[in-house]
Amino acid sequence: MKTTFTYDDYYTYATLEEHLQFFASTYPQVCQLESLLVTPKGRHVYAVTLSIGDPAAKPAYYIDGNTHAGEVTGSMAAMHTIDYLLTNMDSDPKIHALLERVTIYVIPRLSPDGAERYLTSAYSLRSVDRPYLSKTQQPGLYEEDMDQNGIIAMMRVPSPYGAWKKDPHNEAVMIKRAPDDLEGEFYQVYAEGCVEGEVTNPLKVAPALWGLDFNRNYPFGWYTENRQPGAGPYPLSNPENKAVVDFVLSHPNIGGVATHHTNGGIILYPPGTQSSSKASKKDMRFFREIGAMGTEEMGYGCINIFDSFFTDQEAYSSGAFDDWCYQSQGIPAYTIELWDLEVRSGCGCPWPVPKEPKTTAQKAEDYARILAWCQENAPEAILPWRHFDHPQLGDVEIGGFDFKMTYQNPPRSFLCQEVEKATRFTLRMAATVPCLKITNLKQYQVGEDVWKIELSLANTSYLPTYVSDMLMELKLPHVIEVKLETEAEIVMGEKCQTIERLEGYGCIPTDYSYGAKIRTNNYEPIEKTISWVVKAPSGTSVSIAIDSPKAGHLKTGCTL
Numbered sequence: 001m002k003t004t005f006t007y008d009d010y011y012t013y014a015t016l017e018e019h020l021q022f023f024a025s026t027y028p029q030v031c032q033l034e035s036l037l038v039t040p041k042g043r044h045v046y047a048v049t050l051s052i053g054d055p056a057a058k059p060a061y062y063i064d065g066n067t068h069a070g071e072v073t074g075s076m077a078a079m080h081t082i083d084y085l086l087t088n089m090d091s092d093p094k095i096h097a098l099l100e101r102v103t104i105y106v107i108p109r110l111s112p113d114g115a116e117r118y119l120t121s122a123y124s125l126r127s128v129d130r131p132y133l134s135k136t137q138q139p140g141l142y143e144e145d146m147d148q149n150g151i152i153a154m155m156r157v158p159s160p161y162g163a164w165k166k167d168p169h170n171e172a173v174m175i176k177r178a179p180d181d182l183e184g185e186f187y188q189v190y191a192e193g194c195v196e197g198e199v200t201n202p203l204k205v206a207p208a209l210w211g212l213d214f215n216r217n218y219p220f221g222w223y224t225e226n227r228q229p230g231a232g233p234y235p236l237s238n239p240e241n242k243a244v245v246d247f248v249l250s251h252p253n254i255g256g257v258a259t260h261h262t263n264g265g266i267i268l269y270p271p272g273t274q275s276s277s278k279a280s281k282k283d284m285r286f287f288r289e290i291g292a293m294g295t296e297e298m299g300y301g302c303i304n305i306f307d308s309f310f311t312d313q314e315a316y317s318s319g320a321f322d323d324w325c326y327q328s329q330g331i332p333a334y335t336i337e338l339w340d341l342e343v344r345s346g347c348g349c350p351w352p353v354p355k356e357p358k359t360t361a362q363k364a365e366d367y368a369r370i371l372a373w374c375q376e377n378a379p380e381a382i383l384p385w386r387h388f389d390h391p392q393l394g395d396v397e398i399g400g401f402d403f404k405m406t407y408q409n410p411p412r413s414f415l416c417q418e419v420e421k422a423t424r425f426t427l428r429m430a431a432t433v434p435c436l437k438i439t440n441l442k443q444y445q446v447g448e449d450v451w452k453i454e455l456s457l458a459n460t461s462y463l464p465t466y467v468s469d470m471l472m473e474l475k476l477p478h479v480i481e482v483k484l485e486t487e488a489e490i491v492m493g494e495k496c497q498t499i500e501r502l503e504g505y506g507c508i509p510t511d512y513s514y515g516a517k518i519r520t521n522n523y524e525p526i527e528k529t530i531s532w533v534v535k536a537p538s539g540t541s542v543s544i545a546i547d548s549p550k551a552g553h554l555k556t557g558c559t560l
Contacts, residue, residue: 003083007416036243043112050104057553060103060253061430065260069114074260077422078108127214139197140206154400155192162186217241220328221318255433255550257333265340266351267294270326272305280469297424308352330471345373378411432462434551458527459502465551477549485543488536
């Protein structure tokens with residue numbers, strides 16, 4: 001896919017900002033750049049608006065990335081989409097037409113502070129490097145790059161009580177002790193790190209200093225810390241989360257959402273707080289049918305979060321962005337978990353969650369497969385075990401592989417193909433949002449200086465003008481208003497008329513049926529006609545304004 005910049009490395013904040021400013025200055029008529037907030041460390045959370053024509057007058061699609069600091073593939077996918085659209089809009093009629101019809105909003109890096117810490121140090125963290133719950137490092141083992149190689153790997157510590165031992169066939173792999181395994185060398189395995197305070201036996205692992213999780217801080221399904229770790233003291237307590245919610249609420253034309261995360265190679269759709277069997281059947285079908293395009297483009301399955309992704313359906317993860325979008329705003333939202341190392345390594349797809357978990361032996365085999373894949377495809381990520389004189393623990397071994405750039409994110413040589421897949425899918429998703437079209441405007445003279453005006457209006461896209469049954473259930477704005485502006489006397493018909501809704505072609509109840517027959521059943525209109533009778537002399541101007549919260553605004557008119 002043709003782009004202006006390359007996607008073979010992860011952008012630091014400076015590079016990301018430089019590229020965004022380049023796009024805004026090079027394509028000022030199409031690309032608008034704004035700062036939603038300045039973080040406590042002085043970095044901007046940027047939002048990009050891409051549109052040929054008035055952005056607010058059209059239906060819109062929203063894309064973001066880097067909700068979690070370490071999931072930097074997400075921000076690269078968002079940047080790639082911006083780049084691809086702008087680089088090719090003048091040469092590719094399909095892209096030009098999409099930007100004429102749909103506004104694309106992109107927040108490429110929701111957590112610039114967290115991502116910068118992740119990219120420029122050995123540390124991993126959930127969302128942001130702000131202390132949470134405790135202002136200081138608590139006693140216990142905390143992660144640290146002890147051997148100063150730029151990577152926090154694993155540390156195996158000899159212990160007669162250890163739960164692990166070296167695989168006799170491959171000492172790079174650690175395997176669990178069997179219940180009757182009483183003789184030999186055993187180890188406890190920890191993250192590479194240092195001990196704060198007293199060295200205990202067994203070692204106590206210190207709680208994470210940077211424990212905030214932005215995807216647990218949204219105001220739908222939010223729970224307190226004892227139920228949902230990382231949720232923050234109250235919903236939208238993080239300024240980054242509040243900025244995103246404010247942005248979505250201030251852009252009511254958003255009719256679909258894609259939020260990029262890693263990893264797992266799966267496309268997720270809500271609800272995430274209850275079974276999909278309790279949700280609208282039509283909405284769930286929309287999710288599956290649009291998600292099938294993701295499977296075509298990315299090779300990733302599409303599953304419901306609650307039914308097939310969560311392993312715990314009682315204390316499930318909550319306060320997530322996709323649930324807030326769909327269950328409180330009625331906006332269809334997908335979480336795209338980029339990168340599939342387990343599948344590529346031959347371990348199989350971990351989703352949907354299997355009824356029977358893998359055995360310890362199977363997990364050890366999978367770990368060996370992952371190491372073998374890394375050895376062949378990203379040998380720079382392999383860290384052979386080597387002895388290290390730990391200042392507190394004595395002789396330990398440090399090794400494994402670079403988790404950050406093999407498991408959590410693709411090795412740099414695989415990054416481009418991953419973000420290209422994401423762009424192909426998100427642009428196909430963007431094309432599904434509802435879109436109004438005036439299919440007919442007629443006037444008839446029915447008497448002396450008396451005229452009948454007829455307007456036919458259609459929704460030409462897959463999704464209906466109300467985008468989801470959930471939006472209707474929530475009683476959020478969705479009615480199409482059609483307003484006649486003229487000096488003529490309106491004899492029949494209200495000046496402002498409404499159309500409750502227009503279905504999309506995705507609402508047509510049709511499928512293959514018994515005997516390989518295809519049948520289309522009754523459905524609500526995709527096109528409707530409204531009319532007025534006015535009295536005015538020939539030559540009087542008439543204008544009509546059409547306003548749909550999710551399907552856009554149109555203007556038309558005629559001269560009597």
